[in-house]
Amino acid sequence: MSQTSVCIISSQSPYRGQGAREALDAALVSASYDLPTSLVLMGDGVYQLLDHQAPDQLPRKNLLAMFKSLELYGIDTVYVDSESLAERGLESEQLLPVYTLLEGDGVATFLATQAKVLNF
Amino acid sequence: MATLHTVNKNGQPLELCLRVVNKGDSLLLIEDGVYALFEVPDILAELIKDVSLYVLEADVLARGVSNRNELEIELVDYQGFVSLTETNEKTLSWF
């Protein structure tokens, strides 16, 4: 495959169904093909990065563990939409510090540059 | 890069779409997204100034929403939906 970059948007909360997990899988597969891959968390997707998750209570696999190893898999950047945080009363310190904050219309500007986007 | 956005319901999908839609983009309301004609006409009236707005005819007719299309939003059939995906370089689906 060519060196086009891929952007994955994930806007689902982590444990309602498999949406968040399967979006992350798509990002990992993209990176495994050596495609430059970025992940954008917005809307309820920002809940995926909340620190101190204990999904063994459900039980479910820990998504946060996957986020901790994203760099190993070759995911270049995880972007978080700051407005989505603000709407939910979240402070950026409450999230696992593996992301780059996109402020204002940063998400709109970034997505406008991306040719190949998968939305989940 | 001109983008077609599809929105298939109100709430988060519409909100996220509104956050990233750029001037000159197109927005097509499909499925339950067509209820936006009832639920958020003010937002649509504002949006249509900068964005080409469409609703999918089958979904509008199926739901009995047709008589509320007073904003002069263009109805498209599935062929029209395909045309929008041709003219826009990419399509972002919000669901």
Place this chain on the structure above:
Amino acid sequence: MNYALAVYGATGNSQAGQTALSFAKAVLASGHSISRIFFYQDGVQNASSLSNPPQDEVNLPSEWQALVQQHGIDAVVCIAAALRRGIVDAGEAERYQLPANNLAEGFELSGLGQLLESLIETDRLITFGA
């Protein structure tokens, strides 16, 4: 143009399959080609051979089957998503010693790589979410 479609919704709680099917027919009627339809997340239910709604309702898996066979479209069902949701072909049924298989003819199980390949290599990938 060459299109690919991604379908993420099941018939029980989403219109995605129905919308995608109507869209696919319109793509072909417009003179474009569709190289692949990828079923992911709950969309894998679109490939069940055991779907059997009342006579006066649309049987989506049968409709997909007819379309992909008539036009030689690659109909790919994500294997991981399918196994999670109880859609298996004969090979997987044997591998995991399951009592039955239900992947409709005309569909094949494969990996998520096929979705990424379609995203990169086709002119347009259109997603139909749940």
